[in-house]
Amino acid sequence: MQVGRLNHVGVAVPDIEAAKQTYANLYGATEATETRDFPHLGVRVAFVKLANSEIELLEPLGATSPVHKFLERNPKGGQHHLCFEVPDIIAARDDMRAKGATVLGTGEPYVGAHGVPVIFIHPKDSCGLLIELMQEPAR
Ligand SMILES: CC[C@H](C(=O)O)C(=O)SCCNC(=O)CCNC(=O)[C@H](O)C(C)(C)COP(=O)(O)OP(=O)(O)OC[C@H]1O[C@@H](n2cnc3c(N)ncnc32)[C@H](O)[C@@H]1OP(=O)(O)O
Numbered sequence: 527m528q529v530g531r532l533n534h535v536g537v538a539v540p541d542i543e544a545a546k547q548t549y550a551n552l553y554g555a556t557e558a559t560e561t562r563d564f565p566h567l568g569v570r571v572a573f574v575k576l577a578n579s580e581i582e583l584l585e586p587l588g589a590t591s592p593v594h595k596f597l598e599r600n601p602k603g604g605q606h607h608l609c610f611e612v613p614d615i616i617a618a619r620d621d622m623r624a625k626g627a628t629v630l631g632t633g634e635p636y637v638g639a640h641g642v643p644v645i646f647i648h649p650k651d652s653c654g655l656l657i658e659l660m661q662e663p664a665r
Pocket residue numbers: 536567569582584592593595596605606607609630631637638639640644646648649654655656658
């Protein structure tokens with residue numbers, strides 16, 4: 527299986543609104559979504575639109591958030607993950623497992639911030655990078 531386009535770069539930040547201003551002021555990336563909470567995912571999220579992809583700004587929601595420990599280690603924020611689109615998230619999950627990669631959580635895809643199912647592959651399988659795979663959205 528070959529992954530598709532880079533949908534977004536996940537960036538953990540201590541303050542999403544401040545980060546939005548940084549991307550607008552420094553890089554002219556002024557188009558951003560409203561900031562939304564996803565309590566069931568443990569994150570607050572906003573997307574900064576780019577010409578060919580997006581920055582996904584992430585704040586932790588609570589101490590059990592998957593982003594909480596990352597921000598403790600990187601209090602100013604940092605690159606958290608890359609997200610690639612795939613045509614079939616179930617086939618992608620099975621392909622990852624068949625190749626010996628660790629699909630995080632239960633292994634069952636779950637609906638992410640874009641409203642389509644996602645999975646995550648452990649950083650140890652991708653040269654230290656956390657990789658998210660998401661079902662290609664209808665365009
Ligand atoms: C889905 C909604 C939204 C979307 O796009 O739609 C999102 O993207 S939400 C993003 C937040 N959600 C997740 O990240 C879910 C998957 N993540 C996890 O399951 C954990 O964060 C995990 C397993 C990657 C790390 O868990 P934890 O931090 O509790 O474990 P450790 O601190 O013990 O770390 C283990 C090991 O991994 C290294 N690590 C941790 N986070 C990252 C990272 N983001 N990138 C690279 N490496 C990471 C950490 O340094 C440890 O390395 P070691 O060599 O063992 O010390």
